[in-house]
Amino acid sequence: MTIPPPLSPSEGGGNFSLTMDEIVIRKSRWKQLLLLFGCLCFVILGYIMIVRDVSSSRYSVESVQFYGTIGILLFGLVGLLIIYQMIQSKPALKIDKSGITNYSHVGSGYLVYWANIKGIKIITLQKQKMIAIYLKDETEIFDQVNRASRFLMKLNSKFTGTPALIPSNTSTLKLEDVLQIIKEQKNINRQYKQRLKLYRHE
Numbered sequence: 001m002t003i004p005p006p007l008s009p010s011e012g013g014g015n016f017s018l019t020m021d022e023i024v025i026r027k028s029r030w031k032q033l034l035l036l037f038g039c040l041c042f043v044i045l046g047y048i049m050i051v052r053d054v055s056s057s058r059y060s061v062e063s064v065q066f067y068g069t070i071g072i073l074l075f076g077l078v079g080l081l082i083i084y085q086m087i088q089s090k091p092a093l094k095i096d097k098s099g100i101t102n103y104s105h106v107g108s109g110y111l112v113y114w115a116n117i118k119g120i121k122i123i124t125l126q127k128q129k130m131i132a133i134y135l136k137d138e139t140e141i142f143d144q145v146n147r148a149s150r151f152l153m154k155l156n157s158k159f160t161g162t163p164a165l166i167p168s169n170t171s172t173l174k175l176e177d178v179l180q181i182i183k184e185q186k187n188i189n190r191q192y193k194q195r196l197k198l199y200r201h202e
Contacts, residue, residue, distance in 0.1 A: 011166055014146070023181060024138045025093040027104070028172045032086055035106075035169065039079035046071030077148060080105045092171045095185050097192075100133070104166045106152060110144040122179055125160060131179055133164035 048054065054059060085103065094101040099113040112133055119134040130166030135141070138157065140153040141164060142150050153163035 017140060022096040023185065024091045025095075026172050027085075027090075027092040027170050029086070031169045032082060036079055036082045036086075039075040039082065042075040043072050043079065046075070051200075078152070080107050081148070081152075084114060093166065095182065097189065100166075100182060102133075102164060102166065104170045105156075107148070108145070108153075110141040110164075112141060114186055116140055116185065120179070120182060120186075122175060123160060129168045129175055130160075131166035131182070132160055133161050133166070134162045135164055138163055147174065 006163040019050055046068040049064050049071070054064055059067075085106070088103075090103040090109070094103075097114070099111055101106045101111045112135065115137050117133060118136050121132060122129055123132045124130075142153065145153065156165055157163040166175070166178060
């Protein structure tokens with residue numbers, strides 16, 4: 001995948017156009033199936049915790065059953081969302097002149113505008129690497145998703161500081177390559193706006 005070249009003024013009159021092409025990054029079906037299998041394992045574990053006596057001196061029967069129920073509800077919801085995303089066949093990311101349309105994680109399906117991005121970097125959470133997109137206004141993406149997705153995204157925000165994440169286990173590209181593409185495209189967009197501002201004042 002090639003990254004579009006930096007913006008340059010076109011010939012004649014000092015005018016120029018936005019040359020940022022749309023970039024689509026596909027999901028890895030194999031990685032999605034592995035995530036779905038993981039959710040299924042946790043649902044089965046939760047069921048075992050409910051129907052069998054696996055209590056100990058530390059946890060009572062009621063506590064174990066409670067955690068088992070929570071596990072079934074949480075991972076069952078995540079599994080259903082993964083299945084829904086697989087049926088939709090959406091790309092992991094779509095990057096264009098407006099911003100980043102993110103379908104890479106469970107509960108996603110929102111557009112992050114370039115102007116709303118405060119910072120972006122790779123972080124590690126529980127040994128899993130992901131790209132964190134820090135936002136100036138988180139409500140901008142909350143308004144684009146349903147309640148279940150909003151709940152999961154708010155949980156992400158508590159642990160990482162942002163609800164906008166791009167995990168390494170969904171894209172067909174390396175996380176470092178995805179980060180490079182996003183930074184290049186953000187820089188192109190910034191250059192375009194600066195030149196447009198100068199051009200309007202000529």
